[in-house]
Amino acid sequence: MSMTRDRRWHQIGLGLLVAIICGCGESAPAPPAAATGETATPAPPASKLRVRILTNSDNLAEKIDLVGLDSSDLAAFEKLSEVQRESALAVYVVAPNQPDPPAVLGEATRAGDALQFTPRFPLAPDLNYRMVLHRAAGAKDGASPAPDISLEFKTAALRGLPKTVVSRIFPSSDQLPENQLKFYIHFSAPMSRGEAYEHIHLLDADNQEIEGAFLELGEELWDPEMERFTLLCDPGRIKRGLKPREDLGAVLEEGKTYTLVVDRNWADANGSKLAEGGRKKFQVLPPDEAPIDITAWKIEPPAAGTTGAVVVRFPEAYDHSLLERILSITDAEGEKLAGTVEVSDKETSWQFKPTQRWVEGTYQLVAHTLLEDLAGNSIGRAFDVDVFAPVQNKITAETVSIPFTIDKPAAKR
């Protein structure tokens, strides 16, 4: 839908706005002063003046017109320089705690029978604004400054917005290692940044909140769509040998039960609270301090001539998001196959379904060594390494591969 076709003039009736004609304009920056002497131009009757709002496809105000002005006001405005126009026609946010706000950034022009203000960003919904024409800027030389025209208006609230909910929390398992590193919280719609940690709670079996459980990062870790939040348990309380863990202990304790709670007060991208929060109850297993061992993976290849899925089964759950992108299948020439990936069985199984039928031959399951298990151990490297422990087989390559073959389907009897 084109923007032009979707635009519509939204007129605010006089009943909805307060029109104030005054000569004071104390709350606005002073426009270029004019000489005094002649009688001031009277303001047009208040009944003629109104604000007209042009909204965009999201129903946000993107242009605001002041209509009902006398032709002398329009002509005077047109004689102003660009800089003077921005001083002459301004919009301000009306906030009780801010008596002298700066003008909203934007451009002022004449548009037909109106003076038009185009804010740099569409105005916020459901908010009070004041539009002011500082008529002194257009006063003739020697004339007294005319009284300012000031009209308040309110932008429309956004309606019919989808209700956002917590849709999934990963890991799926209700049994997690003591050194669990990450949770992924998925939402049904985009969320807002800046208040995440106020709305995430870790409760013990007595519903008491555990303080300092998570790494709080001002930037917050989101996917680009802001529908998935990455929550890290405080690594200082996971990694062995670090002071926070030695002083406070690990966040989770083996054998105990906890509940991760996402409360409903978290605002989505529209500023609306969640329709439904989320809860994840889990039991704690012993810590997992071993690197991922790919020799324990089981590959179940489908038959040639089909588009069946190759299934890879793991001995433990791995990181859901990494599993979705970090494994791939290549053919004998090393070319990556196109297809779809599915992670299932509480992140202990990975399936790949090719878009083309399987051809007999040798293939490789390729895994990036960045793959992590639930405790942040990756392929060939533990999350933290005990330097006095026997040397493990270190893997320094970026990827590792496991070959498998696709055979003809078994002959029917």
Added chain:
Amino acid sequence: MSKRTTLLVATLLTFSLISSSRAADLTAGMQKGTPELKSAGPATFAPQGILLVGDTAGATIYAIATGDTASGSPSEPLNVEKIDEKIAAMLGTTSQQILINDLAVNPETGNTYLTVSRGKGPDSKPVIVRVDASGKVSEFALKDVPFSKAAIPNAPTEKGRQEVTTDLQFTNGQILVAGLSNEEFASTLRSIPFPFSAVEKGAGIEIWHSAHGKFETASPVRTFAVFDIGGQPNVLAAYTCTPLVKFPLSDLKPGSKVKGTTIAELGNRNRPLDMIVYNKGGKDFLLMSNNARGVMKVDVANIDKAGVTEHVKGGGTAGLSYETIKDLKGVTQLDKLGKDQVLLLVQSDSGALNLKAIQLP
């Protein structure tokens, strides 16, 4: 004029020519236009008024020649109360709908630049706000400005994956960029030559640290500063898991694995947010904002000898000595302002943000 003097003058002239040509190099290659930032995150200044901005959403570092000139010496320290509300009103919204992501003071002029998000969702818009020495707040319009940019090397491109730039600093012709992935828990410090080169893209460096000599681990860097130790530039880095670590800048070679020396452990629940290094009365200090302990002043006099190998019990810190400036609470960002002051972005008890300059402690 003796030959020796002539030689000296010629040498000085050559040096000054070299330095002026080097100085000119920083803006050379920039193009005038509108840098299309998708987001404005961490910011810092390179010489000649060049503002460096990390754009997490665009996985890009922007270098913007601000053309900033000094706005006079104020008679009183800079103090802008409720700066978030002022900026929000300017952007036509409320303070609940903006985020101030970072502040950077231009050391050559004393003017402050704030990176701001208008809106908090995925469609939020980046804005750069300038605060002059008198406290006047205005937009620094990203229009018709000389700028250059560099894509963050090996930045994630896969669906869902994003790397947050948590800090960046300019030093010795390079921009150091610390990042944190929203998927893998990996260390992603990068070094990018500046002025940007089309050929050299820099590379990730794996940063490790030890824990009491018993464990070693790779960990993302949260914030860092560059500091000379014995004439050699060193990186002082605060990790997400609390140790404060040093390593020589010269160790940062693309693809290398660097193991830093832990010089202090900050104790429980400390989350370093931002840091600067400064000299006062001939002594060097590190000033670090920290969500648990307010602002910490760390004496780095013995930094060349510092190294934590033993655990100190009791919830305190180990390694370099420090003091907590208890009066300074809620400091989220800081930067040096002139020779004697530090500029703080402080969250008050009411939640409003104040920009406030104080004497360096």
